[in-house]
Structures are given as C-alpha cells and as structure tokens.
Amino acid sequence: MQNPTPPVATIIPTTHTIHGDTRTDNYRWLQDKTSADVIAYLDAENAYTKSVMEPTEALQKTLYDEMLGRIQETDLSVxxxxxxxxxxxxxxxxxxxxxxxxxxxxxxxxxxxLDVNALAEGEKFMSVGAYAISDDGNLLAYTTDNTGFREYTLRIKNLKTGELLPDVIEKVDGVSWAADNKTLFYTAEDETKRPHKIYRYAIGSPVIGGGGGTLIYEEPDALYRAFAYRSRDKQFLFVGSVSSTTTEFHYLERDNPAGELTMILPREENHEYYVEHREGLFYLRTNRDAPTFKLIATPVSAPEPLHWSEVLPYRPTVGLEDFDLFTGHLVTTEQADGLPQLRVLEFSTGDEHTVTFPEPTYTVSGDTNREYDTATFRFRYSSLVTPPSVFDYELSTRERTLLKETPVLAGWDRLMYVTERVFATAADGTKVPISLVRHKDTALNGSASGVLYGYGSYGISMPAVFRSSIFSLLDRGMVYAIAHIRGGGEYGKPWHDAAKLMVKINTFTDFITCADFLVEQGRVDREKLAIMGGSAGGLLMGAVVNMRPDVARACLSYVPFVDVINTMLDDTLPLTVGEYLEWGNPNDPAAYAYMMSYSPYDQLDAKPYPTMLIKTSLNDSQVMYWEPAKYVAKLRTLKTDSNPFLLHCNMDAGHGGASGRYDALHEAAFDYAFLITQLGGKP
Incomplete structure (x- = not known):
C-alpha cells in the first residue's frame, strides 16, 4: 500500500473533573454532527482511506465478483x-x-x-423494522427507517386495496395487533431512544405531532425498556419492562383490548422472568433460584411462586435461553456445553428428547412458527460449512424434513473445507471454545494467515453461522476463527456474568488467550493474523490492542465502542443509562476507576500498534460516529509505528452499515481486500 499523508485533527482541549480526576478531551469538538468542520474532517479521512486503498481496487472488484457469484440473486424464502x-x-x-x-x-x-425497493426509491438508506399482519389478513402495519439512525416511522397498508392509510406515527419501536383487527399497540421512544411508552391506537384516530392513541403503560426508570407482544395462542397481549437484570410483565386479555393492564409479578431486583400462555396457564422462564433459568407453569389467576409447578428444572450446566409453546408440545432453545440445542416435551405423555446435530460447531434456532395448533416446529440450521437450512421437525415422530438449503453457486463445494471446535485455556483454568474453518489444503504448520473474530458482551452468543463471503478468505489460504469468550452467552447467563462490570477484563484476556493459542498450536502465523470485532466487539479490539499491541498484525474494527468513559458519563445518549448494568456507572468512583483501566480511548499510549481499519457510520444511533473518529485522531498523535491507520465513515448509514445487499457486498470486498493485502493472502 502507498502511504499518503493522513488528516490531522485540530486540537481543542475540553476539560472535566470527576472524582478528583481532571480529564482532557482534545477532540470533543468532533461530536458536533451539524458542524461543517466535522463533516470536512470525516470527508478528509474517507479520502485518505480511499487513497491508501486505491492499489487494492482491482482486488476489491475480484472479491466482489466472487462474493456475488456465490449468491443466487433471484430467490425466495420458505x-x-x-x-x-x-x-x-x-x-x-x-x-x-x-x-x-x-x-x-x-x-x-x-x-x-411490501416492496422495499419501491420504498427505497430516492433514499440512500432503507430498513424495514416491524412487519405485522392483522389476524384477518387485511391490514399490514410496518415501520421504516431511511437514515440508519434506527428511528422508525409506522404506516398502515390496506392489503385488500393496496392503499396506504393516512395514519403515520413517528419514533415507533414495535407493533402488535389486537384481536379486533382495528386496534394497534405500539411502543414509543424517548429522546434517548429508550422504548418507554405503550400506546393503544385505533386505526383512523387523530395523529398529532407524530403520535396518537391512548397511553396504557409508561416505564419511568431509565434502566428499563418497555415492549409488547402477543401470545402465540392470541389470548393475551403482554407488556414487558426489562433491564439487563430484572423484568416485570403485565397482560391484557384478547377479548378486552380497551381494558386495564394486570400485573403478573412485580419487579424484584435480579429476578428475570419471561412469559407465554397455554390453556389457562402462564409459563415463566425464570432465574429465581436458578442462575441458568428453569421453566414453571402457574395459573393465570394465581401467578405467585406459591402456585408454581415445575416444567423443566434448573440445570446448572444447561442455559435455558427461550421456549415456544404449541397445543401439544413445548420446544426450548438451550445452551449446553457451549452449543445451542433444541429440547422437545410432549404434554400428553411427558416424553422429552433433544434434537441432535452432526457437526462439531454450528448454530440452530427456531424459524418462523406463527401457528399455535401444530405438531411441526420449523428451525434454521447452519454451520461454518453448511449453508442456512430450513427444516420442518415433526415433534411427535422426530422426523425432520429439509425444506430449503440456501444455494451457494460458482462451483462451491463444502467438502473442500474443514470445520472444528477447539479450546484455549485461560489463566484461571477456564476452557474457552474456538470455532474454526479452513480450506482442507491449508497446512497447520504455523504458516497460515488467519482472522480471529470476537464479541463477548451482553450475554450474546456468537454463533458459528455460515457466511458465503468468508470463502474468499479461505480459498486464499486463510483460517477463520470465532473466539467464544466470556461475556457472551455460550454457557448461559453465568458465562455473561463472568465478564461484565468489575470483571470485564476477562473478556479481553480470554480473547488474547485464544489468539495466542492459535499461534502456539501452529494454526496461524502471528505475523499473518488479523483480529476483528464490531460495536462492543470494537471495544474488545481497542482494549486488546492496548493491552497486547503485538497480538496480531492487523485489526479490523466496526463501529467500535471505544470512548467508554465519556459516553457512559453522558446520560442523554441512547443506551447509556440502561448499560450501567453491563459496564458500570462511572459516577461511582470504584466503577470509574475500573472502566478507566480498559477504556480504549483513555488507555491509548505512545507505542507501536497493529495496522488498523476502523469503520463507522454518520447516522449510527448505537455507537456514535465520534467515538471511532476521536479514537483515530488521538491515536495518530501517539502511535510510534508507520503502519497504515485508516478510518472510513459511511455518510449515509447506521450501526449495521449499508442497507442494500449489493452495497453491503462492496463494503465486504473493501474489508477483505484490506485483510488480504495486510496478511499476504494467496492470489
């Protein structure tokens, strides 16, 4: 790569004192999105990145053509x-x-x-959020975002005539229909994008100032987010309010959409429960005396613990993640030994069984199962070498039928690739799973290039899911690996709890352990290793390169949450208050000191850093664009190496990048060209 002169951000010091610590932020001015100087700086960064990457344009086109060539462009879902x-x-x-x-x-x-292409005409971004059909099939309620800021507008379409109704409501987070086919329940956001109010809205009612209807629930506590959904049997509307550690639910009966909400169980600190209904019973997935959750049933009229009967007991080594109720069966989604599994219970006989899968690492989840009166469960399965596959599973006979496997074109052959699951051992003895895939001809003699991906936050598992794009890396002799580090959900809630708040460091050290393991085992060459993560995984990237800048040759970081302290001190931003329970509240001195110890922006130092590509979007509502922009500006003044350090800001997108599928492929080709060039991948 050539190395033109990078932009230099103006230094305008801003100081703030907290807990006796005077903080100086030289780049706070970049937080003014309306400033012409800020836009000019971001444009300059984009121009610099484009200039540095210009020699890879032919490779980018080759990669784009390869990725597109594997996709069946005209296709339909099951x-x-x-x-x-x-x-x-x-x-x-x-x-x-x-x-x-x-x-x-x-x-x-x-x-x-709904033709999203028609909605997108004249727009640079388009995303559909809610898509809800009334029970009689006549009306469609849907929401769209045309900026990437995840600020959705509700519209109603008459499916019998094709006309759009005049009802338009702004800043809608979720939608549910009442059984009368003319009443909607929608969730509204506050100024920090926190869903906090539930409205009942009769179609055709006045809309004033972007809102309308009757307020039926408001959540005043900024730690909580409100939402609503219907039971699968359509008997109840549930209104939930959740933090990351505590939940509370109310309900309305289907025959009384204009009624008053009834509480199921009041919130109790650190008690999480989630509710569904079947034949006069509420089924609760609860962590009361069950850290990995259990399932109980209780009468609708008496939901208190005194009346609970156990359906699935607490199992310390199995995380109960979700459950689906049908007329005759229960299907649970669980985490066991770090892998997802499905368990089936037949109510009439009490028989239970677990649905098994053949590969060492994979992902499985329920697909669309809208019907209540059915003995068939539809699930979606894939692995690093198995394309997304939709199955119908007969719950009584245990027969599974493959309905569709996503086609992969251009002569792709799964037999050319090998997937496996290995374990790295952390300093405290914890076994950390790693999922890997490589071309079968890639030698494991310490000479291969590779990419290690990680996330490790919010209790979210990183599934070993099929991505047709990564074969452009594997075919060039690269190993692709996913580190299933603590802070995620691979072993249920305890895995999450083991790396958040005042033990968050475990996420970062686990990832470093995984990288070292791949090198020590001869699976990759340290000088040909890249690390990759996004959002909270971008925080992971920033913390890891500060702790161990020699851990890899290159780093690709998407929408990274790197300005931890400044963001978590600003309770006017989306997500901040609710995430005190994930990261800590820096207004508390002990939490402040611990968060400071790993905050990537605050821990930057004068030393060599890997080659880095940092990607963000101007309209990101989850991690504001200025976090990576400030991070890049500051690190440029400190890094002692000559490695390329690139920032790219998509000026027309949000947290997930480009919305169009072809645009997204172009972005992937750009990223992979960066990786291949840095790691010396084969032609």
Missing amino acids: PYKYGDWLYYVRTEEGKQYPIYCRTKSTDATEEIT
Whole structure:
C-alpha cells in the first residue's frame, strides 16, 4: 500500500473533573454532527482511506465478483402459514432489497404486501423494522427507517386495496395487533431512544405531532425498556419492562383490548422472568433460584411462586435461553456445553428428547412458527460449512424434513473445507471454545494467515453461522476463527456474568488467550493474523490492542465502542443509562476507576500498534460516529509505528452499515481486500 499523508485533527482541549480526576478531551469538538468542520474532517479521512486503498481496487472488484457469484440473486424464502395465507420474501436479480409477498396456496396468485425497493426509491438508506399482519389478513402495519439512525416511522397498508392509510406515527419501536383487527399497540421512544411508552391506537384516530392513541403503560426508570407482544395462542397481549437484570410483565386479555393492564409479578431486583400462555396457564422462564433459568407453569389467576409447578428444572450446566409453546408440545432453545440445542416435551405423555446435530460447531434456532395448533416446529440450521437450512421437525415422530438449503453457486463445494471446535485455556483454568474453518489444503504448520473474530458482551452468543463471503478468505489460504469468550452467552447467563462490570477484563484476556493459542498450536502465523470485532466487539479490539499491541498484525474494527468513559458519563445518549448494568456507572468512583483501566480511548499510549481499519457510520444511533473518529485522531498523535491507520465513515448509514445487499457486498470486498493485502493472502 502507498502511504499518503493522513488528516490531522485540530486540537481543542475540553476539560472535566470527576472524582478528583481532571480529564482532557482534545477532540470533543468532533461530536458536533451539524458542524461543517466535522463533516470536512470525516470527508478528509474517507479520502485518505480511499487513497491508501486505491492499489487494492482491482482486488476489491475480484472479491466482489466472487462474493456475488456465490449468491443466487433471484430467490425466495420458505413460505410460512399464518391464518389463511402463506407468507414469504423474495429477491430479484439487480434489486437491492427484499420483496414481501403472500399467496393463498402454493399455486395461487402472488400478492406483494411490501416492496422495499419501491420504498427505497430516492433514499440512500432503507430498513424495514416491524412487519405485522392483522389476524384477518387485511391490514399490514410496518415501520421504516431511511437514515440508519434506527428511528422508525409506522404506516398502515390496506392489503385488500393496496392503499396506504393516512395514519403515520413517528419514533415507533414495535407493533402488535389486537384481536379486533382495528386496534394497534405500539411502543414509543424517548429522546434517548429508550422504548418507554405503550400506546393503544385505533386505526383512523387523530395523529398529532407524530403520535396518537391512548397511553396504557409508561416505564419511568431509565434502566428499563418497555415492549409488547402477543401470545402465540392470541389470548393475551403482554407488556414487558426489562433491564439487563430484572423484568416485570403485565397482560391484557384478547377479548378486552380497551381494558386495564394486570400485573403478573412485580419487579424484584435480579429476578428475570419471561412469559407465554397455554390453556389457562402462564409459563415463566425464570432465574429465581436458578442462575441458568428453569421453566414453571402457574395459573393465570394465581401467578405467585406459591402456585408454581415445575416444567423443566434448573440445570446448572444447561442455559435455558427461550421456549415456544404449541397445543401439544413445548420446544426450548438451550445452551449446553457451549452449543445451542433444541429440547422437545410432549404434554400428553411427558416424553422429552433433544434434537441432535452432526457437526462439531454450528448454530440452530427456531424459524418462523406463527401457528399455535401444530405438531411441526420449523428451525434454521447452519454451520461454518453448511449453508442456512430450513427444516420442518415433526415433534411427535422426530422426523425432520429439509425444506430449503440456501444455494451457494460458482462451483462451491463444502467438502473442500474443514470445520472444528477447539479450546484455549485461560489463566484461571477456564476452557474457552474456538470455532474454526479452513480450506482442507491449508497446512497447520504455523504458516497460515488467519482472522480471529470476537464479541463477548451482553450475554450474546456468537454463533458459528455460515457466511458465503468468508470463502474468499479461505480459498486464499486463510483460517477463520470465532473466539467464544466470556461475556457472551455460550454457557448461559453465568458465562455473561463472568465478564461484565468489575470483571470485564476477562473478556479481553480470554480473547488474547485464544489468539495466542492459535499461534502456539501452529494454526496461524502471528505475523499473518488479523483480529476483528464490531460495536462492543470494537471495544474488545481497542482494549486488546492496548493491552497486547503485538497480538496480531492487523485489526479490523466496526463501529467500535471505544470512548467508554465519556459516553457512559453522558446520560442523554441512547443506551447509556440502561448499560450501567453491563459496564458500570462511572459516577461511582470504584466503577470509574475500573472502566478507566480498559477504556480504549483513555488507555491509548505512545507505542507501536497493529495496522488498523476502523469503520463507522454518520447516522449510527448505537455507537456514535465520534467515538471511532476521536479514537483515530488521538491515536495518530501517539502511535510510534508507520503502519497504515485508516478510518472510513459511511455518510449515509447506521450501526449495521449499508442497507442494500449489493452495497453491503462492496463494503465486504473493501474489508477483505484490506485483510488480504495486510496478511499476504494467496492470489
């Protein structure tokens, strides 16, 4: 790569004192999104990155063509039944966005319910949030975001006539229909984007100032987020309020959408429960006396613990993650030995079994299961070498039917690749799983290049999911690996609790352990290793390169949460207050000191750093663009090496990057060109 002169950000010191510590932020001015100087700086960074990457443009085109060549551009999803209709989504060659459709049967005339390509005309970004059909199939409530800021607008479409109704409501987070087919319940956001109010809205009611309807629930505590959903049997609307450690639920009966909410169980600190309904019983997934959760049933009229009956007991080594209720069966999604599994219980017999899967590392989850009266469960399965596959599973006979495996074109052959699961041992003896995939001809003699991906926050598991794009790396002799580090959810809630708040350091040291393990075991060459993560995984990247700048040759960081202290001190920002329970509240001196010890922006130092590509988006509502922008500006003044250090800001997108599928492929080709060039991948 050539190395033109990078931009230099103006230094304008801003000071702030907290807990006796005077903090100086030289780049706070970059937080003014309306400033022409800020936009000019971001444009200059983009121009610099483009200039540095210019020699890779031919490689980028090759990679784009490879990735596109594996995709069946004109395709459709497996239809699912809801009411009298079969619903599905299809794509057309050359079009960026999906088309939502339905038909009365497999050979009937198709109806297009929502063409996202039409919605996107004239827009630089388009994303559909809610997509909710009324029970009679006549009305569609949907929400769209055309900036990337995840600020959604609700519209109602008459599916019988195709017309849009005049009802338009702004800043809607979620939507549920009442059984009368004319009443909606929607969730509204506050100024920090926290969902905090639930409204009942009759179609055709006045909309004033972007809102409308009757307020039925408000959550005043900034630690909590409100939401609503219907039970699968359509008997209840549930209104939930959740923090990351505590929950509370209310309900409305389907026959009384205008009624008053009834509480199920009042919130109790550190008690999490989640509710569904079947035949007069509430089923609760609860962590009361059950750190990995258990499942109980209780009468609707008497939900207190005194009346609980155990359905699935607490199992210390199995995390109960979710559950689905049907007329005759219960299906649970669980984490066991760091892998997902499905468990089935037949109510009439009490028989239980676990659905097994053949590969050493994989991901599985329930697909669309809208019908309550069914003995078939639809699930989605994939692995690092198995494309996304949709199965129907007969819950009584245990027969599974493959409905569709996503096609992978261009002569792709799964037999050319090898996937495995290995374990690195942390300093405290904890075994940390790593999922890997490589071309079968890639030698494990310490000479291979590789990419190690990590996240490790919020109790979110990083699934070993199929990505057709990574084969452009594997075919060039690279190893792709996922570190399932603490802070995630691979072993249930205890795995999360082991690396948050005042033990967050475990996330970072686990990742370093995994990187060292891959090198020590001869699976990759340290000088050809890149690390990669996004959002909270970008925090991981920033902390790791501060702690061990020699851990890898290159780092690719997406929308990284790197300005931890400044962001968590600003309670006007989206997410901040609710995330005190994940990171800590820096207004507390002990939490401040601990968070300071790893905050990437605050811990930057004068030393060599890996080659880095930092990516962000101007309209990101989850991690504001200025965090990576300030991080890059500060590190440029400190790093003692000559390695390229690049910032790219998408000026028309949000947290997830480009919304169009072809645009997203171009972004992936850019990123992979960076990795291949830095790591010396094969042509």
